[in-house]
Amino acid sequence: xxxxxxxxxxxxxxxxxxxxxxxxxxxxxxxTGAASTVINADFAAQAGVYVSPADTLRRLRGVxxxxxxxxxxxxxxxxxxxxxxxFEVEIGEMDYGFEMGGIxxxxxxxAARAVIDLGRLTIEFA
Amino acid sequence: xxxxxxxxxxxxxxATSRFPTPPSTPAASTIYIELFRKSxxxxxxxxxxxxxxxxxxxxxxxxxxxxxCHSRWLAYGMQWSEVRVAYPDQWLVIEALEAHxxxxxxxxxxxxxxxxxxxxxxxxxxxxxxxxxxPHREFCFVHSSKPELDFxxxxxxxIRGLRAADLSA
Numbered sequence: 469x470x471x472x473x474x475x476x477x478x479x480x481x482x483x484x485x486x487x488x489x490x491x492x493x494x495x496x497x498x499x500t501g502a503a504s505t506v507i508n509a510d511f512a513a514q515a516g517v518y519v520s521p522a523d524t525l526r527r528l529r530g531v532x533x534x535x536x537x538x539x540x541x542x543x544x545x546x547x548x549x550x551x552x553x554x555f556e557v558e559i560g561e562m563d564y565g566f567e568m569g570g571i572x573x574x575x576x577x578x579a580a581r582a583v584i585d586l587g588r589l590t591i592e593f594a
Numbered sequence: 595x596x597x598x599x600x601x602x603x604x605x606x607x608x609a610t611s612r613f614p615t616p617p618s619t620p621a622a623s624t625i626y627i628e629l630f631r632k633s634x635x636x637x638x639x640x641x642x643x644x645x646x647x648x649x650x651x652x653x654x655x656x657x658x659x660x661x662x663c664h665s666r667w668l669a670y671g672m673q674w675s676e677v678r679v680a681y682p683d684q685w686l687v688i689e690a691l692e693a694h695x696x697x698x699x700x701x702x703x704x705x706x707x708x709x710x711x712x713x714x715x716x717x718x719x720x721x722x723x724x725x726x727x728x729p730h731r732e733f734c735f736v737h738s739s740k741p742e743l744d745f746x747x748x749x750x751x752x753i754r755g756l757r758a759a760d761l762s763a
């Protein structure tokens with residue numbers, strides 16, 4: 469699967485499945501510096517994932533600031549054929565000033581056994 | 595809304611005075627009284643319905659005008675338990691006036707209600723806007739049915755919270 473590069477960051481298209489509905493999410497950042505995976509709330513809404521009163525709320529604290537998100541187990545998160553079932557994602561507004569579908573963190577990349585080739589700009593799976 | 599209720603009540607009273615005298619036969623008069631009672635009850639119900647509907651419309655249009663959220667800045671902070679009583683069962687954007695982190699959790703000790711929102715999606719969007727406008731303050735979205743203000747806290751490196759302007763700087 470080909471990666472695309474913008475702002476010296478690498479992005480990929482992911483597939484999110486929730487309650488039988490699958491949607492393609494473009495421009496998902498591949499981020500080995502992130503522990504967890506975040507999905508843009510606008511895309512999550514397309515798949516029918518809305519925040520509910522009982523959802524767990526989480527605060528992500530970083531160097532540049534902080535962001536509140538909610539967490540939800542989705543049926544599947546995949547890149548091409550390789551996916552992880554019953555995967556917990558964080559869902560937030562992701563207002564960083566440029567369009568992004570989400571962030572694939574180390575929790576997903578390790579579970580999916582991703583092999584990232586930055587020379588050829590590809591992501592494959594072991 | 596109030597003027598409408600009053601008008602409806604006046605109309606009822608004048609209708610009562612215009613009501614014809616019941617006939618003398620006992621059976622017929624009973625029917626008359628029963629009819630009279632029913633119509634009075636129906637108009638009362640109609641008046642209540644009307645006032646409820648106009649109240650709902652007024653609230654709905656006000657909420658719509660203000661972009662699905664309405665502002666309620668409070669001068670002083672509140673405890674979460676007080677907020678829950680004042681804003682039962684609704685989505686809120688709140689601001690932490692005092693907060694601390696402990697054991698990978700964030701606790702908001704004193705809060706102010708920034709906005710009450712029509713649904714969770716609106717609250718998330720409004721939270722994001724307020725946080726962008728005031729980056730050094732601390733907001734969050736939450737539903738007032740939550741017994742405790744409890745946020746798991748995770749450390750995050752990299753682009754978290756940075757904006758494009760910061761990236762190019």
